[in-house]
Amino acid sequence: MDGVAEFFRRIPVEIVRVGGSVPWRTGLLGLALVLNIGFFLPLSPGGIGLPGLDKAVHLLLFAATVFTAGRVLAPARRFPIGWVVVAALVHALVVELVQHIAIPGRSGDPVDVLFDVVGIALGLGLWAGERMLRRAAAEREVEPSAPPLEQPQR
Numbered sequence: 530m531d532g533v534a535e536f537f538r539r540i541p542v543e544i545v546r547v548g549g550s551v552p553w554r555t556g557l558l559g560l561a562l563v564l565n566i567g568f569f570l571p572l573s574p575g576g577i578g579l580p581g582l583d584k585a586v587h588l589l590l591f592a593a594t595v596f597t598a599g600r601v602l603a604p605a606r607r608f609p610i611g612w613v614v615v616a617a618l619v620h621a622l623v624v625e626l627v628q629h630i631a632i633p634g635r636s637g638d639p640v641d642v643l644f645d646v647v648g649i650a651l652g653l654g655l656w657a658g659e660r661m662l663r664r665a666a667a668e669r670e671v672e673p674s675a676p677p678l679e680q681p682q683r
Contacts, residue, residue, distance in 0.1 A: 536609075543605040547663055554604075558597040564590055568624045571634045587641050588648040591617060595652025600659070610656060614649060621645035 541551045567586075595617050603609040621642050629637025 540601065540604070544601070547604045548667075549600065549604055554597065554601045558594075558601045561590065561594040561597045565594060565620070569627060569632065571632050584640065584644045587644040588651065591621065591645045591648030592652040592655065595649050596655045596659075599652070599656035603656070610653065614653060617649045617652075618646070621649070 544551050544554055567590075595613055598613045598617075599610045602613055624645070625637035625639070625642055628635040
């Protein structure tokens with residue numbers, strides 16, 4: 530348990546070290562997690578009016594959740610992002626099972642799981658891209674600028 534506590538104790542330091550804002554990152558993750566509650570609510574009697582909106586919500590919400598969780602839990606190291614992805618995959622399956630079994634007016638849809646997985650991949654790609662951009666920017670700041678080469682005189 531000490532290792533887990535130490536991991537969570539280091540997170541704010543790592544976020545600041547990579548140039549991030551702890552309140553913004555944790556706030557956006559909190560918002561994404563709160564929005565996930567919508568998966569467990571019954572639909573209104575009219576249902577969703579726009580065709581495909583449900584799939585877009587699944588894709589975007591899972592992408593946002595994985596991206597923001599990765600930015601909080603794995604700002605400087607690669608290891609925890611795998612656990613974020615595993616947790617998101619389990620969550621995708623649980624959402625559809627709970628909708629199918631326990632929520633009136635909702636049904637589990639395997640296509641929703643597919644869109645969840647695509648959203649997870651998108652979130653992972655955004656997280657990796659953001660890390661690469663930050664790393665490249667940090668390397669540009671550290672590299673000393675070389676003096677311009679002199680042109681040979683004729």
